Amino acid sequence: MAKEIQTKNQLSRGKTLDGINFCINQEASLKAFLEDGDIPMDNNATESALRSFCLHKHAWKLIDSLDGANASAIIYSITETAKANDLNPFRYLEHVLTVLKDHQDDREYGFIDDILPWSEKLPAICRSKTKATNI
Known part of the structure; x- marks a missing residue:
């Protein structure tokens, strides 16, 4: 869904779009703790x-x-x-x-x-x- 929002330009420039772009660009890092139980969800x-x-x-x-x-x-x-x-x-x-x-x-x-x-x-x-x- 986030990629659809990004490609269709449904959001104007702003913090929400910046947040979605961050999530898309960091997807692998943000999902790492789901694949490895030894990685803590917090610091x-x-x-x-x-x-x-x-x-x-x-x-x-x-x-x-x-x-x-x-x-x-x-x-x-x-x-x-x-x-x-x-x-x-x-x-x-x-x-x-x-x-x-x-x-x-x-x-x-x-x-x-x-x-x-x-x-x-x-x-x-x-x-x-x-x-x-x-x-």
């Missing part, structure tokens, strides 16, 4: 994942250089990857930074496989959801 999961990042945007005022922005992006990426892999983000980040500090002069990067979030070699503290106390 609520994505918005939820970004919420904590956006709530802390007032701290961005402290980032006054490209290097600072790159460092923040790396930390956010590592943190969100830890969350996605059901790790304690603080403990995982602490572990990664400690290991990287010990290897900062290395030219061989094989150790990185051991600190990836899905590595079996991660310490148990990274998988713990509670804070550990130093006794």
